Amino acid sequence: MDSNIKQSIDLLVNNIRNLISVDAKKLEYIIAAQIAGGHVILADSHGVGKTSLARALAQSIRWRPEDLAAIGGNDNSSPSSTGNTIGSAAVNSGVKMEGFSRIQCTVDLLPQDILGFNRFIGQSSEMFFNKGPVFAHFVLCDEINLLTPKTQGSFFQVMEEQSVTIEGRLYYLKDPFFIIATMNLKGVHLFPLPIPQLDRFMIRLSLGYPSAEDETAIINRHGKIDAWDNFKSVIDSSDLIRWKKMVDEVQIHPDVVSYIVNCVRSTRTHPDIETPASPRAGVRISRLARSLALCRGMDYVPVDIIKEIYIHAMAHRIITRDPSIPPEAPLQNILNSTPVESKHD
DSSP states (O other), X not given: OOTHHHHHHHHHHHHHHTTSOOOHHHHHHHHHHHHTTOOEEEEOOTTSSHHHHHHHHHHTEEOOHHHHSEEOTTOOOOOTTTOOOOOTTTSOOSEEOEEEEEEEOOTTOOHHHHHEEEEEOTTSSOEXXXXXXXXXXXXXXXXXXXXXXXXXXXXXXXXXXXXXXXXXXXXXXXXXXEEEEEEOSSOSSOOOOOHHHHTTOSEEEOOOOOOHHHHHHHHHHHTSTTTTTTOOXXXXXXXHHHHHHHGGGSBOOHHHHHHHHHHHHGGGTOXXXXXXXXXXXXXXXXXXXXXXXXXXXXXXXXXXXXXXXXXXXXXXXXXXXXXXSOTHHHHHHHHHHOOOOOOOO
């Protein structure tokens, strides 16, 4: 495995933490999820730095001109994450990708406000596609559970297939494509995200409130208008794409796969769990584990990584029978009771 990957990831983590006060391990999870081709949901309170973190991550990337160019011409390759072959007749033409965009969710937002819409040019019969903010490499969807169920549904296709369909025409988004969504835990006018949508997020995290020392640093750093002036890009976008392809090269032993399967299937028999995890959960855990191992310069997945990420990757996928029981409780019980059995020589 390329030892330079860990150095580059450390450089990226340190670059962001020089500006944003965030736990290094949680930041590593977010970066690993992005490299794995997944998406992240942050369940947090207001003002803890979610937007700044997403912006810092996006601005740490050096975007190439071709990353931001319009898709069309001879560029008919499909995103590596979908495995679909999109013919030239279906490829969007003239739609440019942004490096970073933010969607500030409100209850009156409509699907076309996120995905885009077609309109006529002047009095002519020529149609023009107005792209939505989802056409960006890094998308921050702020307060996603303020969206109505209809508008929440506009994310289903783009999160799973990295493409959107507008009036029968398929538009795909270039790699890298990454959504960080934030979710309010309490408040008014909230629409709970359905399990199928939550299932599309690779991991759920909470940044939490900073320590007194970190909060002092935040005031000293961001109390000035020039806080972002010296912030620089440290990673090439081509590196992110290359690392994403390398995730598949990380070895995962059959015993580790069996352990993942057993931990996922245990959610379907646990007495405290009403809605268990789907088979998609095991796929996401496996890929996140491989990506995290890659970020740490490893060419295989030890079972300890599975134990480390299991609750973060599963808590948003299940519903407990008793709402007073947090999902982390039965998941921790499953971890404690599921043995790592060796069935292979």
